[in-house]
Amino acid sequence: MSEYPLPNNSTDLAGRVALVTGASSGLGERFAQVLASQGAAVVLAARRKDRLETLADKIRAAGGKGLAVQMDATDADSMIAAVAMAEAEFGTVDILINNAGIPDAQRAHKMSLELIDQVLGVNLRGPWILACEVARRLIAAKQPGRIVNISSTAHFRYDGSGAALYSVTKTAIARMTECLSVEWAPYNINVNAIAPGMFVSEMTDGMFERMGGNPAPHLARERVPVPAQLDSTLLYLVSPPSECVTGAIIRVDDGQSSAVRLRK
Numbered sequence: 001m002s003e004y005p006l007p008n009n010s011t012d013l014a015g016r017v018a019l020v021t022g023a024s025s026g027l028g029e030r031f032a033q034v035l036a037s038q039g040a041a042v043v044l045a046a047r048r049k050d051r052l053e054t055l056a057d058k059i060r061a062a063g064g065k066g067l068a069v070q071m072d073a074t075d076a077d078s079m080i081a082a083v084a085m086a087e088a089e090f091g092t093v094d095i096l097i098n099n100a101g102i103p104d105a106q107r108a109h110k111m112s113l114e115l116i117d118q119v120l121g122v123n124l125r126g127p128w129i130l131a132c133e134v135a136r137r138l139i140a141a142k143q144p145g146r147i148v149n150i151s152s153t154a155h156f157r158y159d160g161s162g163a164a165l166y167s168v169t170k171t172a173i174a175r176m177t178e179c180l181s182v183e184w185a186p187y188n189i190n191v192n193a194i195a196p197g198m199f200v201s202e203m204t205d206g207m208f209e210r211m212g213g214n215p216a217p218h219l220a221r222e223r224v225p226v227p228a229q230l231d232s233t234l235l236y237l238v239s240p241p242s243e244c245v246t247g248a249i250i251r252v253d254d255g256q257s258s259a260v261r262l263r264k
Helices: 026-037 049-061 076-090 113-141 164-187 202-211 227-238
Strands: 017-021 041-046 065-070 095-098 145-150 189-196 249-252
Touching (some): 017 026, 017 076, 017 113, 026 049, 026 065, 026 227, 041 049, 041 076, 065 076, 076 113, 095 113, 113 145, 113 189, 145 164, 145 227, 164 189, 164 249, 189 227
Parallel strands (some): 017 095, 041 065, 145 189
């Protein structure tokens, strides 16, 4: 066994190539900046190219490496092309952050077939295709890699609030994580998931309005966390110290999973 530093806690990502989906806003935007800040060359993928270009400029201005790539998470050819463009620019992608996702925000029996297909496509089919494409290239290159899928605490608990299909897809992402971690362990490709609770993001703005805003007195800590509070979890899963961690689903919800808020 090789020797390790004391503590074995580096977050140095120099020489690594990361692809972050859903990077035009919210958690994805923060994930991209965090990875770039630690030395990774970061490929920003989403539909809104103008926002991606702005973020890429910001990363480069801070001394990092960023490339904006327009990608449609419902189009297989678009996703495969995004991986190819990333590899052509920086080399083999060895960090994939499967972050792109959409809510359904409707009762199951009221959803149109078009919306059903869209939610399944973006939240499950897209991450599967991207994970397999990145893994295929890593295996061919005989390189190790890290895949981090973004699940949700909706995988653990659904309260009937009108996002049943979203919850189903996030459970599927958790199971996908577990299954692919087994399949790709022999190739040193670690597959893990983060299951965030409700965080401040563009996707949750409407939810906040319906629930009374932030601070949130109904939550255990009377607050809704911000994306920066996921930094350490993300870096742990893509950095050398977590080399033995694969198939994990890490819940980060600031105590939101409590059924009731206990009074002080």
